Amino acid sequence: MSGVFKRFKDLFITDDPTAKKKENVSPSTSTAPPKDAEQDSRMDSMEDTGTTGEVNRKFLELLFNALEENNLEGFDYLEYKKSLQYLKKMDMDEKTRYQSAFASARPMGATTKILLDSASFYLDILEKEHQQFNEAFQNQSKKRIEGNQQLKVDLENQMSSKKQQIEQLQQQIEQMSKQLIDVEEQIKTAASKVTKTKSDFVSSYDYLVRQIKTDITKIKSYLN
Numbered sequence: 001m002s003g004v005f006k007r008f009k010d011l012f013i014t015d016d017p018t019a020k021k022k023e024n025v026s027p028s029t030s031t032a033p034p035k036d037a038e039q040d041s042r043m044d045s046m047e048d049t050g051t052t053g054e055v056n057r058k059f060l061e062l063l064f065n066a067l068e069e070n071n072l073e074g075f076d077y078l079e080y081k082k083s084l085q086y087l088k089k090m091d092m093d094e095k096t097r098y099q100s101a102f103a104s105a106r107p108m109g110a111t112t113k114i115l116l117d118s119a120s121f122y123l124d125i126l127e128k129e130h131q132q133f134n135e136a137f138q139n140q141s142k143k144r145i146e147g148n149q150q151l152k153v154d155l156e157n158q159m160s161s162k163k164q165q166i167e168q169l170q171q172q173i174e175q176m177s178k179q180l181i182d183v184e185e186q187i188k189t190a191a192s193k194v195t196k197t198k199s200d201f202v203s204s205y206d207y208l209v210r211q212i213k214t215d216i217t218k219i220k221s222y223l224n
Contacts, residue, residue: 005057008064011081012211053199055207063129063208070125075108076118081215098222112223119216126208133201137194144190148183155180 071078083101092100102110155176162173 004064004068005061008067009060011078011085012208013060052196053201053203055204056200059201059204060208063126063204066125066129067122070122072118072121075105075110075114077115077122077212077215078118079108080105080110080115084215094218095222098218102223112219115219115223116216119212119219123209123212126205126212130201130205133198133205137198137201141194144194145187148187148190152180152183152187155183 067078080101083104084097087097087101090097090100102112102115159173159176159180162176
């Protein structure tokens with residue numbers, strides 16, 4: 001498990017929603033990949049099947065890395081979140097925990113405004129990742145589905161022409177019929193994979209956003 005993933009997992013994940021399936025994920029490096037490679041990395045779980053979105057370790061790591069790369073200097077929301085997680089071990093109610101973490105952070109320059117502004121900043125970072133994923137998704141969707149759709153149309157047109165020819169072409173038509181079945185199956189499989197991938201990302205994205213927004217609401221409620 002990469003250091004970045006473990007650090008942010010400890011911050012945001014209590015009951016691990018990624019534990020249902022074991023996934024082999026290569027540790028991320030700090031070197032930013034080329035744009036095309038970065039888009040491909042957002043679609044890496046294309047091998048998953050099904051369409052029900054779930055929190056995906058690969059996408060959480062992608063989002064965690066984005067937060068890490070844009071971590072603001074000084075004491076901000078992420079450091080405050082660490083304090084909150086630490087205080088979970090203590091026997092105190094939620095409001096007291098939020099207030100205690102804030103009291104400990106004030107000597108380090110923390111203010112309610114800094115916490116809320118930095119939390120909003122990290123939401124913007126996640127939204128940018130969301131937008132980049134959507135661009136990669138559209139490109140992959142076009143590449144994996146539309147290309148096969150055109151091949152399907154071409155094969156059907158050729159079949160229509162071949163069926164009007166004499167019997168000696170019948171064997172060729174039968175071969176193309178088998179190929180058409182394969183292509184249609186590829187389209188179904190590709191559509192299922194890209195839909196699953198998007199659902200996993202959206203679930204991972206929503207999972208983190210809900211937590212941050214909940215913290216923002218509680219900060220406003222408990223610290224103002």
